[in-house]
Amino acid sequence: MSSAVSASGRPDPQDEVVSICRDLLRIDTTNPGDGSGPGERAAAELVAELLAEVGLEPQLFESEPGRASVVVRVEGDPAGTAERGALLLHGHLDVVPARADDWSVHPFSGEVTTETTDDPETPEQEFLWGRGAVDMKDMDAMLLAVVRDLVRRGERPPRDLVLAFMADEEAGGVKGAHWLVDHHAGLFEGVTAAVSEVGGFSTTIGTGSSAQRTYLLQTAEKGIAWLRLVAHGRAGHGSQVNTDNAVTRLCEAVARIGSHPWPVEVTPTVRAFLDGVTDITGVEFDPADPSALLDQLGTTARWVGATLRDTANPTLLEAGYKHNVIPGTATALLDCRFLPGHEERLVETVRELAGEGVEVQDVHRDVALETDFAVPLVDRMVEALHAEDPGARVLPYCLSGGTDNKSFSQLGIPGYGFAPLRLPAGLDFAGLFHGVDERVPLDALRFGTRVLQRFVASA
Numbered sequence: 001m002s003s004a005v006s007a008s009g010r011p012d013p014q015d016e017v018v019s020i021c022r023d024l025l026r027i028d029t030t031n032p033g034d035g036s037g038p039g040e041r042a043a044a045e046l047v048a049e050l051l052a053e054v055g056l057e058p059q060l061f062e063s064e065p066g067r068a069s070v071v072v073r074v075e076g077d078p079a080g081t082a083e084r085g086a087l088l089l090h091g092h093l094d095v096v097p098a099r100a101d102d103w104s105v106h107p108f109s110g111e112v113t114t115e116t117t118d119d120p121e122t123p124e125q126e127f128l129w130g131r132g133a134v135d136m137k138d139m140d141a142m143l144l145a146v147v148r149d150l151v152r153r154g155e156r157p158p159r160d161l162v163l164a165f166m167a168d169e170e171a172g173g174v175k176g177a178h179w180l181v182d183h184h185a186g187l188f189e190g191v192t193a194a195v196s197e198v199g200g201f202s203t204t205i206g207t208g209s210s211a212q213r214t215y216l217l218q219t220a221e222k223g224i225a226w227l228r229l230v231a232h233g234r235a236g237h238g239s240q241v242n243t244d245n246a247v248t249r250l251c252e253a254v255a256r257i258g259s260h261p262w263p264v265e266v267t268p269t270v271r272a273f274l275d276g277v278t279d280i281t282g283v284e285f286d287p288a289d290p291s292a293l294l295d296q297l298g299t300t301a302r303w304v305g306a307t308l309r310d311t312a313n314p315t316l317l318e319a320g321y322k323h324n325v326i327p328g329t330a331t332a333l334l335d336c337r338f339l340p341g342h343e344e345r346l347v348e349t350v351r352e353l354a355g356e357g358v359e360v361q362d363v364h365r366d367v368a369l370e371t372d373f374a375v376p377l378v379d380r381m382v383e384a385l386h387a388e389d390p391g392a393r394v395l396p397y398c399l400s401g402g403t404d405n406k407s408f409s410q411l412g413i414p415g416y417g418f419a420p421l422r423l424p425a426g427l428d429f430a431g432l433f434h435g436v437d438e439r440v441p442l443d444a445l446r447f448g449t450r451v452l453q454r455f456v457a458s459a
């Protein structure tokens, strides 16, 4: 794709965003989580090149060979920086694995296709395909296009910007954001807020005449407790009576935990979101039966449903080595996600449900986050969205997964999910995350670039 040049002689950021995103998608940065992937180095070098090309001085950091992140500071207005601190804009460069055989086009092709959509406003849309198209090379490209344009114009942002493009988010950020925070905290000196995924996308709330395009801003995210159950018992011959069998004990514990009815509990962010949905649709939230309201959310219900309660899902079982031998131990892995403030209670409940003879071990934990929606920075996000999509609603929401904002919270930096995309109604956006056939509308990339330009100029 050739970059069109505007009348001013500068490349148009709305063209650049597409070509940058395509170039990033063509670099395989798969992160399987066990260190076996290609790493992010090639993508990080491209990002550093794009930043250096306009005269910025990016720094490239490797937590270990191939696991690269890029950070650059763009000097802003000193008065604004003194008053509001610096703003961190960040994205991750790694992607989750994609099996090419499952996809309609190759996941690292960066192909563009035209599709018809269910949205009468945009019946035809061009889509850019690739693993990372929405998670989150789209936002990486939007940030790069916005900042390159800003610098080319010789404009100074209203306060210092720190841009960071990270390795390893998809495996908890241990070799990316967490590593940078632990080893190079000085890069984030003076930063008072962070903006990244997963929020700013549009979804349709309500059905029929109450249907309303609504942008979800992420102001909270659930915490992570990856736990291991280890059941102990008496090893022995498979032909004998054994009332102390580790496999039986583990399975009973897994069944109790997996079928535990975690109570519905509404945190402040989720309350604000639910009130907004009620306001749009007239449907009240009933804690005893959340489904009536979730039905108003379309494909986004999958994400929101998981933010009404803590969850604990068994994901892996391991025991035994021969058909006629009872093993002395059996293990299971649990993926538990807790709402803000619920960490200790969730782990305590899992311990009780596991019962006697079953150890509960920590594998990985990370914090839950909840930040204030009523702050000027969020007002700037809402204004930028409204300037580009005047009739839309904007609501705060809680993410059921996690982002690199967890790492930056260790430095006291509140994080927001604002990677703006105006999406065609009916697109299963939640299903594209880590799903097959991940792709992003070109118009959404251009929209997001315009919104971020406005936001950065006013933040």
Ligand SMILES: [Zn+2]
Pocket: 092, 135, 136, 169, 197
């Ligand atoms: Zn992501």
